[in-house]
Amino acid sequence: MRSLSKSDFYKLIFFVLTFGLVLIPNLGVNAFELKISDQNMVRIDVKPIQLESGKKAIFQIFLNTHSFDLIYDMKDLSIIQDDEGRQYNALEWIGSPPGGHHRKGILEFPVLKGNPRSIKLIIKDIAGVSERVFKWDLK
Numbered sequence: 001m002r003s004l005s006k007s008d009f010y011k012l013i014f015f016v017l018t019f020g021l022v023l024i025p026n027l028g029v030n031a032f033e034l035k036i037s038d039q040n041m042v043r044i045d046v047k048p049i050q051l052e053s054g055k056k057a058i059f060q061i062f063l064n065t066h067s068f069d070l071i072y073d074m075k076d077l078s079i080i081q082d083d084e085g086r087q088y089n090a091l092e093w094i095g096s097p098p099g100g101h102h103r104k105g106i107l108e109f110p111v112l113k114g115n116p117r118s119i120k121l122i123i124k125d126i127a128g129v130s131e132r133v134f135k136w137d138l139k
Helices: 007-025
Strands: 035-039 042-050 054-066 080-082 087-089 092-095 104-112 116-127 127-138
Touching: 035 127, 042 116, 054 116, 054 127, 087 104
Parallel strands: none
Antiparallel strands: 035 042, 042 054, 054 104, 080 087, 080 116, 092 104, 116 127
């Protein structure tokens, strides 16, 4: 039996989560709320998949517009901050490549340290919006 590469594993997770969230919207598996930013003709929908101390932070992201191509490098434009002052750069974007009007993917960050009470995802410089801030309180 062949084992999955890291890239194939994340593609499989992306597929399952994308269609699982659409087909089975609320089984209590993920208690985090969907957050939306709709500014300057670009809508960004963000839902945390995993936000837990000692584990990588992972977000599902959808970008939509009908005005221009979404040529942005999501990995380079995204950071997270916790309420304890730590900041993390994105490790990887697994999803649609730059271009087109509709993109979706998984954004992965390093392992969260300490015991943060909240996390902010900050996406910079999309469609002339300097920062789009999405915040979640942790249990």
